[in-house]
Amino acid sequence: MRIGTVQIEKRQIVPPGIRILNSVLFVLLALVFSSLLIIAAGFNPIAVYAKMISYSFMSLRGLNGSIKAGLPLMLCGLSVSVAFRMNLNNIGAEGQYAAGALLGGWFALFGPDMPAAAKLIVMFLLCAAGGALLAAIAAVLKAYWNVNETIVTLMLNYIALLFMDYLCYGPWMAPKQTSAITEQIPKDMFLPNIGNTGINSAIIIAVVMALCLYLFSRYTTAGYEIDVIRNSVKSAEYAGINVKRKIIAVMIISGAIAGLAGFVQITGIVHRVQAQLPGGNGYTGIVVAYLSRFNPIAVIIVSILFGGLKNSCAAVQIMGVPSQIATMLQGSIMIFVIAGEFLNYFKLTLNREKHGPGRLQDRSDMPGLKEGCKGKENYTEMKGASR
Amino acid sequence: MTAFITSILSAAIVYAVSILYAAVGEIFSQRAGIMNLGIEGIMLMGAVSGFLTVYYTNSLGLALIVVILVGALLGLAFAFLTVTLNADQTVCGMAFLIFGSGLSGFIGKNVTGIASAVKFEKFEIPLLSKIPVIGDIFFRQDLLVYMMYIIIPLSMLYIYRTRPGMILRALGENPAALDAVGINVFGLRYAYVMFGCAMAAVSGACISLSYTNFWNEGMTGGKGWIAFSLVAFSGWNPAKAALGALLFGGISIIGINMQIYLPGIPSQFYGMLPYAATIAALILTTGSFRKKHTEEPAALCRSYDRESR
Numbered sequence A: 001m002r003i004g005t006v007q008i009e010k011r012q013i014v015p016p017g018i019r020i021l022n023s024v025l026f027v028l029l030a031l032v033f034s035s036l037l038i039i040a041a042g043f044n045p046i047a048v049y050a051k052m053i054s055y056s057f058m059s060l061r062g063l064n065g066s067i068k069a070g071l072p073l074m075l076c077g078l079s080v081s082v083a084f085r086m087n088l089n090n091i092g093a094e095g096q097y098a099a100g101a102l103l104g105g106w107f108a109l110f111g112p113d114m115p116a117a118a119k120l121i122v123m124f125l126l127c128a129a130g131g132a133l134l135a136a137i138a139a140v141l142k143a144y145w146n147v148n149e150t151i152v153t154l155m156l157n158y159i160a161l162l163f164m165d166y167l168c169y170g171p172w173m174a175p176k177q178t179s180a181i182t183e184q185i186p187k188d189m190f191l192p193n194i195g196n197t198g199i200n201s202a203i204i205i206a207v208v209m210a211l212c213l214y215l216f217s218r219y220t221t222a223g224y225e226i227d228v229i230r231n232s233v234k235s236a237e238y239a240g241i242n243v244k245r246k247i248i249a250v251m252i253i254s255g256a257i258a259g260l261a262g263f264v265q266i267t268g269i270v271h272r273v274q275a276q277l278p279g280g281n282g283y284t285g286i287v288v289a290y291l292s293r294f295n296p297i298a299v300i301i302v303s304i305l306f307g308g309l310k311n312s313c314a315a316v317q318i319m320g321v322p323s324q325i326a327t328m329l330q331g332s333i334m335i336f337v338i339a340g341e342f343l344n345y346f347k348l349t350l351n352r353e354k355h356g357p358g359r360l361q362d363r364s365d366m367p368g369l370k371e372g373c374k375g376k377e378n379y380t381e382m383k384g385a386s387r
Numbered sequence B: 001m002t003a004f005i006t007s008i009l010s011a012a013i014v015y016a017v018s019i020l021y022a023a024v025g026e027i028f029s030q031r032a033g034i035m036n037l038g039i040e041g042i043m044l045m046g047a048v049s050g051f052l053t054v055y056y057t058n059s060l061g062l063a064l065i066v067v068i069l070v071g072a073l074l075g076l077a078f079a080f081l082t083v084t085l086n087a088d089q090t091v092c093g094m095a096f097l098i099f100g101s102g103l104s105g106f107i108g109k110n111v112t113g114i115a116s117a118v119k120f121e122k123f124e125i126p127l128l129s130k131i132p133v134i135g136d137i138f139f140r141q142d143l144l145v146y147m148m149y150i151i152i153p154l155s156m157l158y159i160y161r162t163r164p165g166m167i168l169r170a171l172g173e174n175p176a177a178l179d180a181v182g183i184n185v186f187g188l189r190y191a192y193v194m195f196g197c198a199m200a201a202v203s204g205a206c207i208s209l210s211y212t213n214f215w216n217e218g219m220t221g222g223k224g225w226i227a228f229s230l231v232a233f234s235g236w237n238p239a240k241a242a243l244g245a246l247l248f249g250g251i252s253i254i255g256i257n258m259q260i261y262l263p264g265i266p267s268q269f270y271g272m273l274p275y276a277a278t279i280a281a282l283i284l285t286t287g288s289f290r291k292k293h294t295e296e297p298a299a300l301c302r303s304y305d306r307e308s309r
Helices: A016-040 A045-057 A060-085 A093-110 A116-145 A149-169 A202-219 A221-231 A233-238 A243-270 A281-291 A296-311 A313-318 A325-345 A367-386 B002-031 B039-057 B060-084 B089-107 B134-138 B143-161 B163-173 B175-180 B185-211 B223-233 B238-261 B267-286
Strands: A006-010 A346-350
Touching (some): A016 A045, A016 A325, A016 B089, A045 A060, A045 A296, A045 A313, A060 A093, A060 A221, A060 A243, A060 A296, A116 A149, A116 A243, A149 B223, A149 B267, A202 A221, A202 A243, A202 A296, A221 A233, A221 A243, A233 A243, A243 A281, A281 A325, A296 A313, A296 A325, A325 A346, A325 B060, A325 B089, B002 B143, B002 B163, B002 B185, B002 B223, B002 B238, B039 B060, B039 B089, B039 B185, B060 B089, B060 B185, B143 B163, B143 B238, B163 B185, B175 B185, B185 B223, B223 B238, B223 B267, B238 B267
């Protein structure tokens, strides 16, 4: 399509630079849009934004808080991006997080006494297993009976969260507590901070996980096969890839990573199990994964930014701004970036030639194609005759 | 005993109606091929906008209009993303969920927990409410409930017995075929998504203007998800959705009451039942081991792009 001297073309492969530029542009547009809502609520948007940025990212203490808030998000985002890469809409990170936290938390709270390192390793594995188990239910249903995995994972979220509520209000509730929290896990299971930075070492788990996933998708056959399945299930089956097994494997890995969010949160931050522990991070993880284009390294960075957004609530609350501003901003950023996505697939170029580039050829007079059509006609005729 | 049962059933109906608006809207939207996961967020926006209108104007009629407009406006944005820009519907739904719950909390902060002067009050329908038991259960309700008695048969009639209804069903099964015969696929999808969102917003208003008469952040408390699950549970059929809603409503009301009689079973397990039932129903009605055609729209969650037809 041409408008004046500007040529608009469609493109298939989007350079990463364009993607980032586009996302930044639409994040800014989202902030402009939200500032209208902030003005309507009677606040000065520039002051609010400045306060949020300076609180969350300009001081070491604030940055620590942002990373802390972003920690579970990283693992949820990674979990979602693994599944979404294969077009599996696993929106169950929330429930898988809860399931992991419950299984791992059960061991941490009531498990036998062992050396701290051994306890941590067992808990790590149990958290992963909890998330994986919940995801496996949806995976098996999807692989063998083609049951919609979006709806199943969503329903399992609520079942897991309600079970968590039951345990935290019931048998696990710490005595002399009014809120639904358990006792603290043993002190030797707390993950330490890195040096004296105040950043918890749990972040290493997330970063290593992201690196592994990145290398996996980039350099292994299985990673390549997942890309093939995403683009076309039929060609994957034709190429001899066992799609059913891949669906189950990917969902289990995705669930296990979400379960590890529980490990990170319990051993690194809250040191206990409590009702509503995931607190929506599983859902925000979908936003994070999408904004990062399912790239594991980008997930880490976007998680810290989103953690900062959450963290800055406290600062603007002092100004009288409702803390829900963070959730609102997250939502509007996401809506705008989704809207901006389509621009990635168009290339604007200045075109000084008078005639069009002649890219769209009339293929009907190409001899090969016509022959092909004729051959097909003959084939169907023959099939008809033989019948 | 009768009084106890009627009170439970009557409460179950109020609960059922508060999720049915959203569920029926979502049935239309999904039948058109667009899955809107953001119901919960849109319900919250409906709840807060309705409450704010009533709080400042004391007019329930105006509130209902505002709620429908807010829902339709959000639907317009959702349709723009999913129908025109072909964005991923799951991701869009999440975005609207988060945006709706954030924005509703943001604009409703100042009126949190304050009771409004008016709400949809229950009134008796003259003759019908005199029928023993049934009259007490069905005909001593508020306007939003009575409206639902009309919406269910109408929507059944529309989907299964009219030409536009047939087109709607085809829209979710094979949009390319409709496009080929000259039907405006994009326009229709816009219309049904906006209708679905407006209905979800009314569902929210049921909670803030009829169930209670105040606004609280996140007051829908997962009802949007129950409405969403109801759609798959019912096999995309409004009448079955109504039965399902009564069942879910009954379970949740009984769950609250049973605490008194059966303290052994914690209330959370009653809360799980709708979700577990939905998974079971989904497997039974859409599992590929079935030989019969499933009710799940074939083009559900797939954006229609003319160029990749």
